[in-house]
Amino acid sequence: MARRYLSQPMSRARRAGLSQVVAGSRSANRRATQVTLVSRAAFCTLAGITESQLTLWEHEQLIAPVESAKPETLYAASSLRRARIIRTLAEELDVNLPGIDVILHLLDQLTR
Numbered sequence: 001m002a003r004r005y006l007s008q009p010m011s012r013a014r015r016a017g018l019s020q021v022v023a024g025s026r027s028a029n030r031r032a033t034q035v036t037l038v039s040r041a042a043f044c045t046l047a048g049i050t051e052s053q054l055t056l057w058e059h060e061q062l063i064a065p066v067e068s069a070k071p072e073t074l075y076a077a078s079s080l081r082r083a084r085i086i087r088t089l090a091e092e093l094d095v096n097l098p099g100i101d102v103i104l105h106l107l108d109q110l111t112r
Helices: 012-030 040-047 051-059 079-092 097-111
Strands: 037-039 074-076
Touching: 037 040, 040 051, 040 074, 040 079, 051 079, 074 079, 079 097
Parallel strands: none
Antiparallel strands: 037 074
16 A cells, blocks of 8 residues: 655644544544434425325334434434435336345445
8 A cells, every 4th residue: 555645744743633533533533423213294294205205214224213201203313315226226227126225235235
């Protein structure tokens, strides 16, 4: 692997700033991650889908709600990206549900 060297030395302030960024990212990884939860209606609005689409995707196990003690169904805000991918595959690329399942499985393997 080729290394890249800076043509001029970094200033002390810039080194300090970089070390804070690195230290901040390390401490962020150690902390418990907070999950933002959204209601079913808000999830549909943010993802640009209908509730019937979401119900179908849940039935096909493409999207899953978060287990919660609350009586209302909640979804992780991080699932919005997945819902938008599903919507794009289905509406713009005409991929059927089994095809979407395969694509999502491959994407999940790539992000591990």
